[in-house]
Amino acid sequence: MIARRSLLTGGAGLLLAGCDRVVQNPTAxxxxxxxxxxxRGLQRALSDRAALxxxxxxxxxxxxxxxNGTHNPGTPEYAALAQNNFADWxxxxxxxxxxxxxxxxxxxxxxxxxxQITRHDCVEGxxxxxxxxxxxxxxxxxxxxxxRSARYVVFHCADLFGGIPYYESIDMVDAFHSQTILAWGMxxxxxxxxxxxxxxxxxxxxxxxxxxxxxMRIDAVASLDGIGLGKGGYWEDHVxxxxxxxx
Amino acid sequence: MDSDTGPHVIPxxxxxxxxxxxxxxWVNAVAVLILLGSGLGISNAxxxxxxxxxxxxxxxxWAQLPRFPAWITIPANYNLAISRRWxxxxxxxxxxxxxxxxxxSLLNRHFARDLRVRRTELRPRHLLADLRxxxxxxxxxxxxxxxxxxxxxxxxxxxxxxxxxxAIFTGIAxxxxxxxxxxxxxxxxxxxxxxxxxxxxxxxxxGLFTVVHLALVILAGVxxxxxxxxxxxxxxxxx
Numbered sequence: 001m002i003a004r005r006s007l008l009t010g011g012a013g014l015l016l017a018g019c020d021r022v023v024q025n026p027t028a029x030x031x032x033x034x035x036x037x038x039x040r041g042l043q044r045a046l047s048d049r050a051a052l053x054x055x056x057x058x059x060x061x062x063x064x065x066x067x068n069g070t071h072n073p074g075t076p077e078y079a080a081l082a083q084n085n086f087a088d089w090x091x092x093x094x095x096x097x098x099x100x101x102x103x104x105x106x107x108x109x110x111x112x113x114x115x116q117i118t119r120h121d122c123v124e125g126x127x128x129x130x131x132x133x134x135x136x137x138x139x140x141x142x143x144x145x146x147x148r149s150a151r152y153v154v155f156h157c158a159d160l161f162g163g164i165p166y167y168e169s170i171d172m173v174d175a176f177h178s179q180t181i182l183a184w185g186m187x188x189x190x191x192x193x194x195x196x197x198x199x200x201x202x203x204x205x206x207x208x209x210x211x212x213x214x215x216m217r218i219d220a221v222a223s224l225d226g227i228g229l230g231k232g233g234y235w236e237d238h239v240x241x242x243x244x245x246x247x
Numbered sequence: 248m249d250s251d252t253g254p255h256v257i258p259x260x261x262x263x264x265x266x267x268x269x270x271x272x273w274v275n276a277v278a279v280l281i282l283l284g285s286g287l288g289i290s291n292a293x294x295x296x297x298x299x300x301x302x303x304x305x306x307x308x309w310a311q312l313p314r315f316p317a318w319i320t321i322p323a324n325y326n327l328a329i330s331r332r333w334x335x336x337x338x339x340x341x342x343x344x345x346x347x348x349x350x351x352s353l354l355n356r357h358f359a360r361d362l363r364v365r366r367t368e369l370r371p372r373h374l375l376a377d378l379r380x381x382x383x384x385x386x387x388x389x390x391x392x393x394x395x396x397x398x399x400x401x402x403x404x405x406x407x408x409x410x411x412x413x414a415i416f417t418g419i420a421x422x423x424x425x426x427x428x429x430x431x432x433x434x435x436x437x438x439x440x441x442x443x444x445x446x447x448x449x450x451x452x453x454g455l456f457t458v459v460h461l462a463l464v465i466l467a468g469v470x471x472x473x474x475x476x477x478x479x480x481x482x483x484x485x486x
Contacts, residue, residue, distance in 0.1 A: 015277070016284050019321045023329060035336030042339070047428030054430050056300065064305040119301060119439060121423050123327065125293035126303040127439050205427045240328035246424030247335060 036242040043246055049173050053204035056117045062128040065120070065187065067194035070159035070166070073214050078158045086198040091140075091182075095154070095219030098145030105184060105198050111135035114181050122208040123241065132202045133185030138176040141220065150220035154227055155201055158214035161234055168212040169224055169232040169243070170203055179204040182215065207245035209235050261393050263481035267351035271344055272476055278341040279453060281333055282414075284321035286450055288330030291315055296447055300438030309444070342415050349407075361395055362404055368397045386467055392483040402456065410452045417446035 022028045072078075081089045086105050094100040115133040141153070153175040157166040174180055181202045184191055191197045196213025203210050210233070224230055229237035236243045264272070294312035295302070302308065317323040321333050352358045367373060377397045380386070388394060395403070419425050420432050420442035436442040464472045468484070475481030 015280055016319070016321055017323070019281065019284070019333065020323050023322065023332075032332050032336050035332060035339065038339050039335055043422065043424050043428065047424065051427040053423065053427045054433065060300055062301045062303065062306065064303075066303045066305060119423075119426075121421075121439065122293070122303075123331070125289065125443060126295070126297075127301045128303045129301045205424045207423060235328075240326075240332065242328075242331070242335075247422035 033240075036244055039247050040244040050177065051205075053118055053179055056119065056129050058117065058131070060129055061117060061187070062130060065128045065130040065195070066126075068122065068208070070161070070213065071194045073157075073159035075158065075160065078214065081158075082193060082197070089198050091199060091215060092217040093140060093144040093219075094217065095221050096147040096150040097141070097220055098147065101144045103140070108135060108140070108182065108184055108199065111139055113185075114179075115185070116179055116181070116202075116204070118179070118202065118204045120208055120211070123245070131187050132181060132183040134181040134183035134199070134202070136176075136178070137180045137182055137201070137218075138178075140182060140218070141175060144220075146220045149222050152221050152224055152232070154219045154221055154224070154232075155212040155215055156217040156219070157212050158216050162238075164228075164234065164238075166212065166214070166234045167228055168201070168210055168234070169221075169227070170201075170206070170210065174203055174206070177203075177205070205246060209233070209241060210245045259392070259483040260480050261483060262479050263393060263475045264479050265351075265355055265357060266479070267348060267355060268357060269476055269479060271348035271351070274340065274344050275348070278337045278344060279457065281321060281337045282341060283450060283454055283457075284319060285330045285333035285337070286447075287315040288320035288322065288325065289327065289334060290447070291320065291325055292327045292330075296444045297440040298437070298444060299440050302440035302443075312447075338415070338418055341411070345407075345411055345415070362400055362407075364397065364400050364404065368400075373397065384466055386463070387484065389483075402459075406453065406456050410449050410456065414446060414449040414453060417442045417449060421446065 023032065089105055090102040091105075091108065092100070092102050113133050113135055115131060117129060117131045119127050119129045121127045137153070150172065152169045152171055154169045155167060157168075159166050170180075179202070182199050183196075183202050184199050186192070186195055191200065196211075196215075199215045200213040201211050201215065221227065224232045228234065231237045232243040233241070235241035290312055291314055294314060295304070295308035296310040296312065297306055297308050317325075320330070322329050349358075368377075374397065380396070381398060386396060386399075388396065416432065417436060419429070420436050421439060426433050426439070433439060433442065436445055471482050471484070
């Protein structure tokens with residue numbers, strides 16, 4: 001009886017400890033990580049891929065929208081750009097496009113803009129509601145003549161994490177979604193440095209780490225292989241976050 | 248050995264749990280344990296709970312949770328990405344497991360036969376008698392040993408139809424992609440941070456249920472109860 005009893009109560013502890021070993025086994029790891037594919041498949045089966053993220057009223061906005069990740073890229077290059085209010089900054093758009101482009105901030109600001117009040121969901125669990133303004137990413141991609149062979153859009157950023165430039169990627173459905181914008185404005189003013197000046201991605205319906213800040217270059221690509229470590233983003237490559245950040 | 252007969256007592260063995268119940272019980276036990284462990288790991292990433300549509304460090308938190316120690320979290324060392332991998336994989340096991348069990352239990356009449364609460368059982372006299380029997384650690388009616396007592400029924404109904412579905416649906420409401428697909432679900436819970444708070448409360452309820460459940464299994468006799476949940480055969484305790 002005692003043996004059975006300790007087996008029952010000890011079993012729980014054993015299971016929890018066993019979980020850590022399981023993740024080190026490549027096959028078990030593959031099965032566990034397939035959870036991401038199952039979640040993505042299920043969610044996409046249940047949802048319209050054009051469905052809009054909830055938008056909010058101005059009185060529902062967070063009084064303080066906390067900044068996280070990089071608060072200032074801090075590199076000499078970025079400092080020089082910030083020095084004269086990003087007048088020398090250019091957004092390069094290239095890869096699988098007919099005409100690679102370099103946009104000034106002024107050019108992006110004259111494009112038709114969308115303003116939206118959306119909720120930012122950090123992978124850690126907190127949320128903040130803020131207002132974002134900027135052109136649709138789709139408008140910018142069309143201006144460069146993005147090709148049909150492109151399957152992903154990769155965002156290269158000015159900030160470094162452990163010496164590695166931050167990058168992220170999304171698929172073409174999210175890239176041309178009607179709420180996916182390149183925001184130069186936030187809460188009624190120009191985007192500040194802590195929140196990603198001069199330009200950041202807003203890809204609503206995905207977690208915060210997808211919303212790349214300090215954008216420098218956007219590439220349309222056919223595959224994520226060979227970009228970083230090939231998993232589509234800084235956190236995906238280095239910390240096992242899922243590329244599908246829909247949950 | 249179910250029929251080790253002594254000179255005086257002939258133990259009565261009944262078939263207690265159906266195959267679907269037994270299968271689901273163990274799949275669910277593993278899923279719940281992993282979900283609780285990985286959930287505590289996820290909680291450590293931001294151990295503050297809020298009500299409403301938003302909530303971050305500067306906003307009012309109704310609860311500041313403790314940091315859960317390594318021995319109880321999955322993985323043991325803080326790793327939000329891996330905690331999430333465990334959590335999101337076993338969320339699917341839990342959700343579809345519960346759905347399959349519910350369909351099976353409707354078809355094999357487990358719900359109708361074993362979990363239906365009869366009006367007479369809710370009368371104060373019956374409630375009191377049931378409570379008295381519990382305090383005396385007599386959990387089974389010798390006249391109909393297979394029947395669940397009222398407290399068993401109520402707790403199983405609460406966990407099956409309230410706590411587990413609530414945990415599942417508040418979990419879905421935490422997904423920004425599902426917020427776009429099913430915005431009504433988020434409204435039901437009053438916003439993402441409310442859903443997150445309710446998710447945690449449901450998890451606490453499931454954790455408490457598990458602790459009480461295990462304590463009662465030990466009190467009722469681990470061997471007999473374990474066997475009945477593995478083979479289905481349960482020996483009626485001598486009164």
